[in-house]
Amino acid sequence: MSAQDLSPAAKKTKLDGSANEEKLKKMIEKVKVVLLDIEGTITPITFVHDILFPYIRKHLSDYLDKHWKEAECQQDVEALRQLAAEDTKAGTPGAITIPAASDDSKERKNIIQAVIESVNWLMDADRKVTALKQLQGHMWKDGYVEGALMGQVYEDVVPILEQWKRARKDIYIYSSGSVGAQKLLFGYSTYGDLLYLFSGHFDTKIGMKVEADSYHKIAEEIKCQPEDILFLTDVVREAKPAEEAGLNVALVIRPGNAPLTDEDKQHYSTLTSFDVLQPDNEFMR
Ligand SMILES: [Mg+2]
Structure with missing residues (x-):
């Protein structure tokens, strides 16, 4: 725009x-x-909902691929994994389990897929949770610095x-x-x-x-x-x-x-x- x-x-x-x-x-x-x-x-009041939130859904897969090996990204994933485990334990409907960390490349794909599903599910439910906010914050920073977000x-x-x-x-x-x-x-x-x-x-x-x-x-x-x-x-x-x-x-x-x-x-x-x-x-x- x-x-x-x-x-x-x-x-x-x-x-x-x-x-x-x-x-x-x-x-x-x-x-x-x-x-x-x-x-x-x-x-504009629409900036967060029309620009920032859709940015996360659109770029999540690429972001995880690009930053997967970085400690910050792994910490974000671990926080989401723990949240997913708590949600599953509490019987929250629709909770998506994120598999344990692994070096196996095939397993990595499964983990990334689960993270994507989990993040989309959390955003659909408008959950105000630190694990989600943390990852979003890091992705937005990346987007701003790269010029994809303004x-x-x-x-x-x-x-x-x-x-x-x-x-x-x-x-x-x-x-x-x-x-x-x-x-x-x-x-x-x-x-x-x-x-x-x-x-x-x-x-x-x-x-x-x-x-x-x-x-x-x-x-x-x-x-x-x-x-x-x-x-x-x-x-x-x-x-x-x-x-x-x-x-x-x-x-x-x-x-x-x-x-x-x-x-x-x-x-x-x-x-x-x-x-x-x-x-x-x-x-x-
Ligand atoms: Mg206001």
Whole structure:
């Protein structure tokens, strides 16, 4: 997918001077820090399901062939083998047994086949298990480094983030995806390496995104007051706790995101493009 395809309208958003826009403008002027969600905010909500997950299914066989003799790959396989054994023991329907490790080339084929079936089965069931995540993480890293995968970011995002930086605002990421996965997405994006834009990254190690305490902790970690931060997200269940913690909050509306209720739209400032968050007056003239 080319960068152009990511923008529903490859043109600058027209400002209408509405109360909503005025409020957003005031917010960006006063804050020192912008905290960003990823999916549905700066990256299409479909990226994980339409790009990252299918990548695993498509490339698993080749990946296992290529990396089979490496310790990391064998550790990933062993973790899947143990999980499969636990599932089988627990009588989980559909569990696929992975044969014991072997140097025999014929047996290797059987093992690889079982790993493929097992991974597909785990993904079909949307299992959130370390053994699966570990292998996926290693495969995605390989894909990014080789150029088969590229992180997607909406085209209005990078120019505004650069303006924020020039205006001495610090930019942080807060996502449920691991810091490692965040760094791959931005390090290997369709716009090149974007990691220079960010002062830091947070994931669920600091706490869940639906809990106000997580936002208090982030403010503490960044060493600023909650009201110095603007948090941008696409979902109310994250906006609400951030607001409770005293952060400024705005909801980002992007194609494919879950629709907001009229009540939400009334309560929160909303934006469909980062263009409305230019930090200077230039845009209003
Ligand atoms: Mg999101």
